[in-house]
Ligand SMILES: Nc1ncnc2c1ncn2[C@@H]1O[C@H](COP(=O)(O)OP(=O)(O)OP(=O)(O)O)[C@@H](O)[C@H]1O
């Protein structure tokens with residue numbers, strides 16, 4: 001290293017009495033994973049080299065924190081007050097494009113950049129290289145003479161005589177003895193310790209393995225994707241194909257092309273924990289599993305995966321929305337499967353839509369993104385229509401399988417018996433299905449036994465004390481539970497309001513109640529519940545999928561966790577218990593979402609040789625959503641939805657942003673909400689509705705008010721909102737959340 005420490009420039013004589021000022025410290029700004037308004041300046045200590053993107057440890061108050069060097073120092077803090085960077089971590093720096101992405105997301109969602117950074121640093125500890133482990137090899141042979149030999153000791157020594165050093169637990173396992181035997185040998189000096197640095201020998205996905213023989217349409221789609229990958233420039237493509245058309249097979253070709261070009265690939269799935277079949281298919285196609293990223297990973301798995309992404313060892317990452325914030329150095333393709341899925345929207349912390357942010361990420365990096373769905377979001381459909389997105393269509397199911405036949409059951413005419421929920425014609429269809437050795441599925445998007453418990457004596461409804469919500473009976477677990485907070489009580493015998501005994505009645509069905517009915521109707525059939533309550537963790541889900549595949553189950557009863565992605569060839573009947581659920585309420589996307597969900601559920605039926613049937617139970621058979629489903633006329637349904645939105649200047653033709661004011665003290669919340677109402681930016685084109693109590697006026701103990709800003713598409717709403725918020729003083733007890741492009745209006 002060249003010493004550049006000399007402070008006086010050569011060739012100048014300042015004369016006597018002049019003292020050179022101390023050199024200004026080198027400073028950089030460091031972004032911390034905290035909701036602070038900006039990055040802070042730190043001093044770079046002598047001897048340390050840092051560059052933008054480096055992960056560093058810095059002091060903040062009494063703490064030390066992990067941060068990322070964001071750029072040159074801003075110089076607002078006096079030199080003397082500047083605190084030094086404590087250390088730089090030995091990991092590849094955060095790529096520049098990711099830093100720009102974090103800034104972009106922060107600006108778009110109006111979240112502090114540090115809050116966005118926190119999502120990118122969710123594997124704290126991944127900075128440290130994995131710890132070396134202690135292993136043993138043979139030590140001083142002279143010590144052997146003093147050793148009392150036993151058969152177990154002999155086996156350990158024999159193992160090490162012609163094998164590599166191993167950790168004690170492994171040695172003990174291989175020698176068939178206790179770890180104590182190994183430790184005893186080490187204490188006697190017969191074995192000596194060595195430190196092993198763990199290496200990660202990862203099997204890499206192999207793009208050169210042959211895929212299935214693609215049909216003409218599939219091959220054309222695959223070629224188009226390969227071309228976009230080869231172009232290596234930004235493009236957004238909608239891969240739109242009916243359920244079972246082979247969308248996955250087609251986009252696997254895109255993955256192969258990106259891998260061949262030496263690029264990393266990110267695949268976002270709505271519920272990665274449910275994707276057992278997807279992972280299996282990937283491993284079959286590419287000979288190795290992808291890296292996974294989701295909330296069920298252990299801390300060690302998260303750290304290892306984070307590091308593998310950063311070093312480039314991870315070539316394909318499949319994950320939930322947060323996988324978007326991993327530090328890919330060589331990302332070359334992003335895929336979003338089930339792009340219409342509402343779970344891509346994160347509703348707390350930084351409120352963002354992973355699908356939209358992914359498009360921005362692809363744009364910043366200049367790479368292709370592919371949005372995949374059988375029922376695209378209206379936004380994406382319109383973007384494709386307007387040629388902002390490219391489009392690949394797969395209009396038919398693979399292998400000549402037909403689309404299932406859809407039928408409405410009018411519950412006003414075809415009535416279930418009292419306190420039952422399945423119409424006689426659906427029961428008949430189930431009977432036929434079982435008789436022909438096929439499988440069925442009943443869908444009801446409601447967990448638990450009953451959504452409401454009512455006192456027949458006084459009319460009291462059991463409600464959550466912390467939320468504007470009823471307590472849901474979970475009979476199997478013997479409890480009443482709020483689905484919004486953690487509140488749980490044991491099942492009650494006595495009405496808490498009037499004290500009457502045995503007067504509490506379950507109202508309406510949840511999946512557990514349907515299971516009860518089915519067990520009474522078909523005692524000989526093997527039924528199983530598939531909900532987030534009954535299936536905890538990826539193992540349970542994988543096991544359930546296997547049982548259905550192996551036909552150990554005749555009838556599945558489940559919520560939306562059952563609706564996605566699964567391919568069960570013997571499943572030929574789908575019954576939707578309540579097709580009207582979700583159509584009520586004033587939600588902008590209620591119709592669109594119900595259509596998407598029901599189409600997806602229906603898509604589970606008849607995916608192989610045997611044709612499928614779908615029955616939708618409804619009280620509103622004339623509703624446009626249900627009519628669109630039975631007629632199969634998706635295009636006119638989308639056209640009508642688009643027209644409606646157009647007329648009312650709703651997204652994607654107009655912009656929405658919501659402010660949610662919340663706090664534990666209702667008065668303070670109300671005061672802030674009113675102040676926001678008074679100072680709202682209203683003009684000829686910009687409207688603000690509210691403040692109004694949110695539909696969940698109380699949630700987890702917080703009172704909530706909402707305001708909704710509506711503006712034309714051309715208006716950039718963030719600066720308007722920033723000005724607006726700056727005009728209102730918000731006490732520390734009240735929180736104002738900004739939700740740009742809201743999906744939830746609750
Ligand atoms: N060309 C092909 N050769 C062999 N099998 C195929 C081919 N295309 C699709 N398949 C099989 O058909 C089934 C459905 O395909 P796939 O799951 O890719 O469809 P999809 O459009 O992604 O379905 P969904 O949207 O309903 O999840 C799968 O079992 C898949 O392996």
Ligand SMILES: [Zn+2]
Nearest residue numbers: 464467482485
């Ligand atoms: Zn609650």
